[in-house]
Amino acid sequence: MSRLWAHVPAWVINALIIPVVSVVLGFLVAAIAVVATGADPTLAYLYLFQGAFTNTNAFAETLVSSVPYMFLGLGVALGFRAGLFNIGAEGQFYIGALAGVFVAYSVHGLPAIVEVPLALLAAIAAGFLYAGIAGFLKAQTGAHEVITTIMLNYVAFLIANYLVTTPGLMLDPHAHGLIRTPYIDANAVLPIIFPGSRLHLGFLLALLAIPAVWFLINRTTVGFRLRAVGYNAGASKAAGISVARTTVLAMGISGALAATAGIVQMLGIQHDMTAAVASGYGFDAIAVALLARSNPWGILPAALLFGALHNGASFMQLQTTPQVSSDLISIVQASVIAFVAAPEIIRWLLRLRRHQVAAVAITQREGAAPHA
Amino acid sequence: MENALELRGIVKTYGELRANDGVDLVVKWGQVHALLGENGAGKSTLMNVVYGLTSADAGEILFDGKPVTIHAPQDAIALGIGMVHQHFMLIPPLTVAENIILGHEITKPRGWIDVEGAAKAVSELSSRYGLDVPSRARVQELSVGVQQRVEILKALYRGARLLILDEPTAVLTPQETKGLFEIVGNLIQAGNAVIFITHKLAEVIEIADQITVMRRGKVVDSTTPKESNQADLARMMVGRPVLLRVEKQPAKPGDVRLKVEDLVVTDDRRQVAVGGVSLEVRAGEIVGIAGVEGNGQNELVEAISGLRTAKEGRVFIGGRDFTRRSTRLRLREGLSVIPADRHKEGIILELPIADNLVLEDYDRNPFARWIVRQLKAVAEYAARLIKQFDIRASGPTAAAGSLSGGNQQKVVVARELGTEPMVLVACQPTRGIDVGSIEFIHQQIVAQRDKGLAVLLVSSELDEVLSLSDRIAVIYRGRIVAVVDGAGADRDRIGLLMAGGAAA
Numbered sequence: 001m002s003r004l005w006a007h008v009p010a011w012v013i014n015a016l017i018i019p020v021v022s023v024v025l026g027f028l029v030a031a032i033a034v035v036a037t038g039a040d041p042t043l044a045y046l047y048l049f050q051g052a053f054t055n056t057n058a059f060a061e062t063l064v065s066s067v068p069y070m071f072l073g074l075g076v077a078l079g080f081r082a083g084l085f086n087i088g089a090e091g092q093f094y095i096g097a098l099a100g101v102f103v104a105y106s107v108h109g110l111p112a113i114v115e116v117p118l119a120l121l122a123a124i125a126a127g128f129l130y131a132g133i134a135g136f137l138k139a140q141t142g143a144h145e146v147i148t149t150i151m152l153n154y155v156a157f158l159i160a161n162y163l164v165t166t167p168g169l170m171l172d173p174h175a176h177g178l179i180r181t182p183y184i185d186a187n188a189v190l191p192i193i194f195p196g197s198r199l200h201l202g203f204l205l206a207l208l209a210i211p212a213v214w215f216l217i218n219r220t221t222v223g224f225r226l227r228a229v230g231y232n233a234g235a236s237k238a239a240g241i242s243v244a245r246t247t248v249l250a251m252g253i254s255g256a257l258a259a260t261a262g263i264v265q266m267l268g269i270q271h272d273m274t275a276a277v278a279s280g281y282g283f284d285a286i287a288v289a290l291l292a293r294s295n296p297w298g299i300l301p302a303a304l305l306f307g308a309l310h311n312g313a314s315f316m317q318l319q320t321t322p323q324v325s326s327d328l329i330s331i332v333q334a335s336v337i338a339f340v341a342a343p344e345i346i347r348w349l350l351r352l353r354r355h356q357v358a359a360v361a362i363t364q365r366e367g368a369a370p371h372a
Numbered sequence: 373m374e375n376a377l378e379l380r381g382i383v384k385t386y387g388e389l390r391a392n393d394g395v396d397l398v399v400k401w402g403q404v405h406a407l408l409g410e411n412g413a414g415k416s417t418l419m420n421v422v423y424g425l426t427s428a429d430a431g432e433i434l435f436d437g438k439p440v441t442i443h444a445p446q447d448a449i450a451l452g453i454g455m456v457h458q459h460f461m462l463i464p465p466l467t468v469a470e471n472i473i474l475g476h477e478i479t480k481p482r483g484w485i486d487v488e489g490a491a492k493a494v495s496e497l498s499s500r501y502g503l504d505v506p507s508r509a510r511v512q513e514l515s516v517g518v519q520q521r522v523e524i525l526k527a528l529y530r531g532a533r534l535l536i537l538d539e540p541t542a543v544l545t546p547q548e549t550k551g552l553f554e555i556v557g558n559l560i561q562a563g564n565a566v567i568f569i570t571h572k573l574a575e576v577i578e579i580a581d582q583i584t585v586m587r588r589g590k591v592v593d594s595t596t597p598k599e600s601n602q603a604d605l606a607r608m609m610v611g612r613p614v615l616l617r618v619e620k621q622p623a624k625p626g627d628v629r630l631k632v633e634d635l636v637v638t639d640d641r642r643q644v645a646v647g648g649v650s651l652e653v654r655a656g657e658i659v660g661i662a663g664v665e666g667n668g669q670n671e672l673v674e675a676i677s678g679l680r681t682a683k684e685g686r687v688f689i690g691g692r693d694f695t696r697r698s699t700r701l702r703l704r705e706g707l708s709v710i711p712a713d714r715h716k717e718g719i720i721l722e723l724p725i726a727d728n729l730v731l732e733d734y735d736r737n738p739f740a741r742w743i744v745r746q747l748k749a750v751a752e753y754a755a756r757l758i759k760q761f762d763i764r765a766s767g768p769t770a771a772a773g774s775l776s777g778g779n780q781q782k783v784v785v786a787r788e789l790g791t792e793p794m795v796l797v798a799c800q801p802t803r804g805i806d807v808g809s810i811e812f813i814h815q816q817i818v819a820q821r822d823k824g825l826a827v828l829l830v831s832s833e834l835d836e837v838l839s840l841s842d843r844i845a846v847i848y849r850g851r852i853v854a855v856v857d858g859a860g861a862d863r864d865r866i867g868l869l870m871a872g873g874a875a876a
Contacts, residue, residue: 219744219745219747220743220744220745221734221735221740221743221744221745222743224727224734224735224745225734225735227723228720228723228727228731231720231721231722231723232716232719232720232721232722234716234717235716235717235718235719235720235731236720236731237679237699237717238677238679238699238709238711238717238718239703239731239732240698240699240700240701240702240703240704240732241700242698242700
């Protein structure tokens, strides 16, 4: 940080200035791409904004799109706080969707207040266990979670494909040749909370999840353990905290949140599962978590931004001449993340300590223990 | 003599803390200027200002008589100011010559680095000041003392005429320290200036031409070795008379609280590091383990704390067999451990002081109900310990990383003693910290002993073992080679035993 920031508290820089500046720069970089194709970036962004916000239905759709980002972003962020880089959110999303949808189409005639929680619980348990595999491998063998969660993504895709396409398993025999699971039970569908739109109860659940995860991380013993291990596993171990158990637990909770995104999307929007739900949500969620600087409250604006981009893109593509492809939002997202994450990803992979500039000057020098 | 460096009214604040509060300092060419002070006195902040690692809020810097502005280390280097940090900034797999020229490479046509030319230049510089550094050796193959000389050489290569040495002897053996002092002498003879940051009084008396003492961000006194002695300096540093030796009553040993029996422990490479150690520590006594580092002390302690599984033998805490129990259960039984490496195992720099103080009890009553942390109880407890253990901090919510080394160590000590344990295993409890903190920690350990604490003290500082221990066990190559009474123990004989002398 330059001298300019000397009097700004470190948390303001971390939590506000870096993300906001990154977003602005991300839009600027993407604007260059628009100019290069001969289109007008101001118009493109105007239509993007219109498509995302300017009538009630567009706004509702933006909120709908932000729901999976919220759950997934929370999951990845929680992993970050425990020193874990969960790249497997996409796979955990599928596993959660599979388990939840299975329950949701298998149950019949129970009240919604029972069916919905049952499906959610099935998804949460499946996501916890599935992500827990990567946690267990890390705790027991030291296998890096970045590698194992990436690999487990493929396993999840293939499990989903196998189950959904195989007769006698989850394939709906009455689907007239369509490759999909049976529709979920009517009582398992998440109710619409804004009539005339697709905005479903999942949005409220996601809003509740934010303070819940914040509380978990910052106010519970579980969250304390998780942060302690994330910062300094050696000192945590010496203090009697089981690093192995904490790793499995953190990975599991992270996966459970990702799985919740999966089932909420199925119960709220899709109502069945096809072999090709390939969402990319899980990977975007890493971006959401990074943009939020792993702070649960930061997930809300970050997820809304991603939801708006996601939602406004097709309107922009329709309205612009010469046409600006909806892929523009990928450029925006990618550049935002490049700006916000470049230091962050490098820090994660190298496991560098995050020292505030000021802290170093008064602490590290004087009388610190010599390195053996 | 000309002034090398003159500082006028340097002010530097970090939030509430005035790290430097109007500091004036004059360093002359051809002199060693010792900058003495407790941890947190502001010595390092001042030097970071001079070296451009941080900028002062107010004040003037004159170098060689001319006002200068230093915004970054590059500015300082360009002026001829060099700094050797306590933690070396070297790249271990590269050679000495490569490390030294890094960033200032001499290139041949077409961009090739002139490795031979660099090695030659480095060798010349090395021999001029008697540094005796093998320029072609890889840094990772060198001892700490030689690595430090590489750092000095690096600064000289970049044209340093004023050299700042930050706690240079903290990592050195006595022999290496002697070598360093010779080098410093050579530098001074050649007309350079050296600022020597330290809190070791004997060294200051030995090497300094001029001494400036800082306390709480201010210069409190300026003197010379001729005009003062160690006790004077300690008093200036701390602000009150300091006991350089621990005063304690004879021990009144009670029941056996910690017992290890025929303990065999292997190290990370599965070599036997502890080869059948038996010892007992009773309530109300301090048993010191004297030994050169790396003779099995770490493995012994880890086997006692449960971080390492003993291959053979047993560990008893309070009379119960804990050999196969977890660290957590041992801590709950009343074992406390001050780890040797506070940054790796003692403290979490990113967490607040309060969280560090309850690192072992965060999930117990009153600090948690079910899984909900009771932050008010934590804060109250922390405030109490901060006061009781004289931890200098802006408050319980300050990050542990914002504290000075001595205060970080006090946080560890406060956590371990604050729970009123039955057994304390203290490893290098005062390593690399200042006189005031050392005195305080020693007093705390003795006071707890008098209240019935059983203490196992592991230290490579023989003086620390001698002054605190009621009994001394000498460890050599994983075995206890002798146990002697603490009172009137013969320093030379113990030194000999530590080195493997067979005079047992």
